[in-house]
Amino acid sequence: MNFGELFWAVQILAAFGLLVSAIAAVRFKNLVAAVIAMAVFSLILSLEFYILQAPDVAIAEAGVGACLTTAMYLLAIKNTTDEEVIE
Amino acid sequence: MTVDAMFMWALALLLFSAMLTLIRLLVGPTIPDRAVALDSMTTTTAGAMVLYGVITRQAIFIDVALVYAILSYIATLYIARYLVKKRVGLA
Numbered sequence: 523m524n525f526g527e528l529f530w531a532v533q534i535l536a537a538f539g540l541l542v543s544a545i546a547a548v549r550f551k552n553l554v555a556a557v558i559a560m561a562v563f564s565l566i567l568s569l570e571f572y573i574l575q576a577p578d579v580a581i582a583e584a585g586v587g588a589c590l591t592t593a594m595y596l597l598a599i600k601n602t603t604d605e606e607v608i609e
Numbered sequence: 610m611t612v613d614a615m616f617m618w619a620l621a622l623l624l625f626s627a628m629l630t631l632i633r634l635l636v637g638p639t640i641p642d643r644a645v646a647l648d649s650m651t652t653t654t655a656g657a658m659v660l661y662g663v664i665t666r667q668a669i670f671i672d673v674a675l676v677y678a679i680l681s682y683i684a685t686l687y688i689a690r691y692l693v694k695k696r697v698g699l700a
Binding site: 523524525527528531532535536538539542543546552554555557558559561562565566568569572573577580581584585588589592593596599600 | 614617618620621624625627628631634635640643644646647650651654657658661664669670672673676677680681683684687688691692694
């Protein structure tokens with residue numbers, strides 16, 4: 523396996539993971555599960571920036587996406603109800 | 610097979626196993642299943658990032674894996690603390 527084949531294999535796996543985790547984050551009914559799916563989306567997006575030779579952007583995405591977004595959404599969910607309200 | 614080719618196969622297999630934990634995230638019936646899936650996926654991807662830094666021989670790429678491991682630990686602590694206080698996902 524040379525570097526080009528590895529690059530395209532990682533690109534395909536990251537695109538698949540991004541698509542699946544984004545659809546899961548939209549369609550989960552439990553809000554905590556949706557927050558966890560969004561953390562996975564942020565993780566794979568950070569990996570994608572990393573593969574595209576931008577490690578500083580990947581560090582910023584890791585700090586914002588992994589820690590701050592998860593913590594702030596959980597603080598927001600704690601002050602509301604857990605399940606999504608369906609009319 | 611050279612050492613770089615073996616590192617590349619290890620990186621591809623690590624990412625494939627990360628995609629396998631994505632299945633547990635999708636079908637996991639309770640919230641703790643999904644939290645553990647997120648944690649194991651973060652650990653696997655941090656190992657893949659270290660391997661990618663070894664393959665491309667750039668030492669700054671290791672720092673991203675360190676930062677992500679520490680921050681995902683904090684995020685997992687937040688999720689666990691929320692689950693203990695609100696008691697969701699246990700039924």
